[in-house]
Amino acid sequence: MYNFDIVRPSSVADAVAALGEEDAQALGGGQTLIPTLKQRLASPAKLVSLAGIAEMKGVCTGDDGVLCIGGGTTHGTVAAEATAYPALAALAGNIGDPAVRNRGTIGGSLANNDPSACYPSAALASGATIVTNTREIAADDFFEGMFTTALNEGEIICEVRFPVPEKANYQKFEQPASRFALVGVFVAKYADGVRVAVTGASNDGVFRWTEAEAALSSNFSSSALDGMSVSSDDMIADMHGSAAYRAHLVGVMTKRAVAAAG
Structure with a gap:
């Protein structure tokens, strides 16, 4: 590893402000970023941890029947609480191992867009909407290629909305x-x-x-x-x-x- 600063904002607004600083990078559950730092494949000067932002966590079902999941919600929480969408809950429950499921987040997985990750297929097949701090992006427009998405620099996934299928x-x-x-x-x-x-x-x-x-x-x-x-x-x-x-x-x-x- 190497020396870097870390900040722990408590709101999306504070996180966005911190990410606006030079050479800052968002840190979700760290299941991809931390190994990347260890291998010196990335070297940001500042990490902005999203783990303490309560407004980005949780699972709920709206009046329209759409399942809403905060971007900072862990895989383990999705597996336990996304009961309105059993296929999605089962997918989350089979990601990695318990350590990964208790740290990794749905927002981090979608933002990273690993070509072998599970969540991108759920979002795309469900016609989900990815809600960021500035806009709403349809899943069909979100994924742009291997490790590439429509997210702009400093943009944060705050929520993912899944229409529940038959x-x-x-x-x-x-x-x-x-x-x-x-x-x-x-x-x-x-x-x-x-x-x-x-x-x-x-x-x-x-x-x-x-x-x-x-x-x-x-x-x-x-x-x-x-x-x-x-x-x-x-x-x-x-x-x-x-x-x-x-x-x-x-x-x-x-x-x-x-x-x-x-």
């Missing part, structure tokens, strides 16, 4: 050491159609499988996906699996998610 399920084929998704698929069925989001597979990060969405919107059954596949072009290829293997897993995990949701 049916949903998330299936993850884990990389056993990290418990990240080698491939993960979130399927959500709404009155106006089905959304399918895939994580862990593409070099471009999380994406929607629109062909599967069209088929499932007409027939919400795993058999509707028979004979369908995604291209292996631009899929991640590494020591854990080839591009073709990941492309194959997308189809397998989507069918499993549909069967479990149905």
